[in-house]
Amino acid sequence: MKVQANENRAAERTEQIRVEGLSKSFGGGDRVVDDLSFTVLQGDILALLGPSGCGKTTTLRMIAGFETPDAGDIFLHGRKVTNLSPQKRNIGIVFQDYALFPHMRVDENIMFGMRLIPPAERAARIDKWLDLVALRGLEKRYPHQLSGGQQQRVALARTLAAEPDLLLLDEPFSNLDAALRNTTRNEMRQLIKETGVTVILVTHDQAEALTFADQVGMMSEGRLCQLGTPEQIYQQPQNALVAEFLGHTNLILAELDGKIAKTPLGTMTTTVQKHGTYWVSVRPEHLEVVSDPEGEGRIMTREFRGPDCYYEVEYRGQEYKVLSPFYCTLNMGEPVSLRIIHPGVVLKDDPDCPRCPVVSCVR
Amino acid sequence: MKLFTWYVSVISVCLVVLTGMAQASELTLYSGRGEAFVKPIIEQFQRDTGIKVNVRYGDTAQLAVLIQEEGQRSPADLFWGQDAGAMGALANAGILATLPQDVYVGLPDIYTSATGQWVATSGRARVVAYSTTRVKQEELPQSVFDLTRPEYRGRVAIPPTNGSFQAFVTAMRVLHGDARTLEWLEGLKANQPKIFRNNTTSVAGIADGEADFALVNNYYLPRFTATDKDYPVAQTFFADGDVGNLVNVAGIAVLKTSKQQNAAVQLVRFLLSPAAQQYFTTVANEYAVTPNVISNPDLTDTKVVLQAAPKINLDQLADLEGTLNLLRRAGHL
């Protein structure tokens, strides 16, 4: 099954890259990438999100042409590029460590990307790029004389200067310190949107994926678990793995009858109609905890975090995570009662095995 | 592309250097005789004729076998060997060109091959050299066969890879048979001889105190005594007729495969010229093969030498291979 999100927009824009049934294994071991398919529309940013070892970087390297897939095909503008060597694909990549040529200055690095532009015009173009990435004045420096953020902008400018059909970003922000990461991320997104280039980004940072991308593809063990807008991925996870990777969640086994579910916490509504036993994901902020001397719940953990307050509550032998607004009045061991205040999300997981990803991930 | 041009130019410079090195040579001489001896006379030839000669030095047997192995493709034009045996071996193999008669006509029989395929450049005698400080007169061996006795244990220097030594072993095989020769070689080996590369170092080895006796050619010792009157080495013959007193020759031949027969014969003629012959006897202390040469006062008179020498025809010394095998079986090689 092919995942196609945002059908409403598909009609307006053409497909930029399509991946069909991509598979790859190394040295006869398990498949690192297993029958992967997706499409990215022109001008979109797709984030491939997943824990390390989930196959997202291998996917990126296959798209770039650095690895040969065992099976499957890659189409750029509908043209099959699977067997094309990297230099013939016109796909740009910015590496995690930027891969700036240490023996070239900033301007030389950027001009190296302008292979197809006549040398006479390169000098004029370089100014545009230097301005765009705000590196004017640093063009005669060598990479080692730049900060991490500056190096990254040079790498981006070098790649964009080649005017690629597709831009690949491999964990682009992981080498930056936390303080710099947010601003760089916003600047870079703005820059990318200005140039209108299509992007595939690989990251293990869910916040990065949610804020940066138009589409997020959650990967696990070489498979795509869910593909959708950041809102869809966060608010309507299809399985436990996605729900848990994007923030905390409570997985509750519920007996569904239509949109009414019976749970150990009492009755709740769900987002879709189902009948039978299902796992339901309830985000901590969708639970309410109140002091109740009669209540069966007990506060086990209490973390005051400034804007909000995080509790772990024991209730009838189960632990529940609850996120309360900033007032943090409950104490350890205090008797409380729990209430679900928002409809839960019904998951597709096997009720007997909530974390069996092979079953739960999209094939 | 700057880098690329740079690399191309480096490689082309190397190629130019290489082709310069590999330029065609005029004459190639394989010499079984030592560089110190050959170089001056060859340089004289180059000066006189303007013909360039490249010399490949090696041991006589090595080069003789090498020429056979190279066969038709041998780069050598001439072969200058240390002994008649090697020359005979090559003549038997049919590798040598026949020299013009006038080159060797009139020389004593001992100095040419019967078929005119090689000619002697000088004559020499085998002697026993000994230490004047460590050897008493009564210890001097009467026969080369005495050297396997216990009193000579660890005292005798031999150069088993040397062509003259090997020719002497061939002569022993001719006169005394293979079995007797092998017995002697094995006895010598068991007597812990001192192994040297050549005659010069064997003689020097006596002076340096490494050995007391050495089986060498006659002309090496005078080179030392000429500059060092107190040189503690003397030489003598064994009893008359002993195979240890073999008289042998150094010979030169032109290869059939040489593309420069005329230039090669020119070198042969030069080596038989009075000037070269005088050099061999005066500087190299050998016996000249042509008359009209002032004899060297340091050399024992030819008559005495021939008196001591065993009676043998030099053409019989051609079985070099058999000698090498025997030396190998006795563990000398």
Next chain:
Amino acid sequence: MTGYNELMQYQIGLMRKWIFGAGRKAPPSLLVPALVVAAAMFVPLVYLVARAMQADRQQLVTLVFSSRNLELLINTLLLTGGVLAIGTFLSLPLAWLVTRTTLPWRRLVTVLAVVPLAIPGYVMAYALMGIGGRYGVAARLFDLQIPNIQGYWGAVIALALYTFPYLFLNLRAALLGLDSSLEESARSLGYSNMQIVRKVIFPHLLPGLLAGYLVVGLYVMGDFGAIALMRYEAFSFAIYNQYAGAFDRIYAAWLSIMLLALALSFVVMEIFVLRRRRLASVGSGSIRPAKPAVLKKLLPVAILYLIVVLGSSVLLPVLMLAYWLVLAPPDISIFLQVPWTFVSSASAALPAALLAVVLAFPLCYLAARYPSPLIIWMERSAYIGYALPPLTLALAMVFFALQTAFFLYQTIFLLIVAWTIATLVLAMGPIRSAILQARPNLEEASWSLGYGPIATFFYVLLPRLRRGIIAGIVLVFLFCMKELPITLLLSPTGFNTLAVSVFTRTVEGMMAEAAPFAAAIVLFSGISVGMILRREKAL
């Protein structure tokens, strides 16, 4: 039928992985030259065996099972054992003195201990041979005629003095890497000093010592110059005599194969011993060096020892050369030959160095970027040329030229090819580490910007490899400049090198005439020693 087809598919898949590896396919533009280079490494082996097989059965029995071979084997083993024993005596206390004591001038002593590497075995033998004898320096200066140093002890001393720095460097590194907390914990457990040396320090030094033994042992087995000058009848000398004196090439080939087998068994033995003793430091944290011992009563002994070691390995050859150059110099014309001989040496050594580097590149690059079982084996095959005793290699190349490539026979090209085979590993060392240091990302970035493999090589990879390539060229060049046995057998008629000049003159006892050439070699080898010192950054 489908089952069979699937099996075939599976087999083909396995084969593909064996050849190309699991990742991207290695580009044929590199794979083909690398295959050719790897195949070329087997050429000497093939010709050696082919030549040896020409013996008929009768001949074979007499050749292989003669008592002479046993004598040569024992002599070679005695020589190797003697060199390793004396080398250990020269290096172990020295390494301890410079790493674990308060000995003054430790840095200088360390540098001096590496200097003997600049004096090749045959030059060391030359220096020793100039002392004794009627015309030796002892007789000339002090009127003291001592016997010539030669034979077994001459060869052992010459080779030990030349090679002990290898052991020293290994032992020094091992001692510096020894965490003092190991000793301290042993001490706190109540072990005596002797027990600590035996149970803690020695097992830690062993891998370094054995690795040094492997390098030195292989070198000694293959050495020709010092052994021939000292006239010690080891395998290599016998091989040369077969070639030079008797010219029985079948026997020479068999002797070569026996020597090769000896060298191989040595390697296997080392691997076996080393594998059982993998002593990586367990636990985290940086290594804390031990507190240096204060030499009190031992200081005079240490100084005496230093005088013996450094005096014989550094001072002696330098003084001997100085004597023949200054006090008893040869004719001026000999000095004038040195520059020409140098140019002659270099004219073959430089192409060999460039060729070795050019050929090393595809092997190193493939092994670093496209490792597959085949490519790993191809890379390893380069060690054949290094492990082959040089005389064996040269002899095999003579066979090769005579039988197959006569156009190469007695040309400088054959010498260059043989040198290249012998030195490929030397060139690969720095190039491999340079490639490993240059991240593959850089090349991938260049490809993704649309540059092909050749443009990527020149623009991106080469600038990163420049240092490694230059180091490779220099290493091979210096090796060839002082190489003796291969040169002696393969140099074309009329071609002369510094090393051959030293050898042929020393053989004739022309010590003064050899001196200028020997001095040139020592000065030149000093550069390679300088490079080794620079690599040992701590010095």
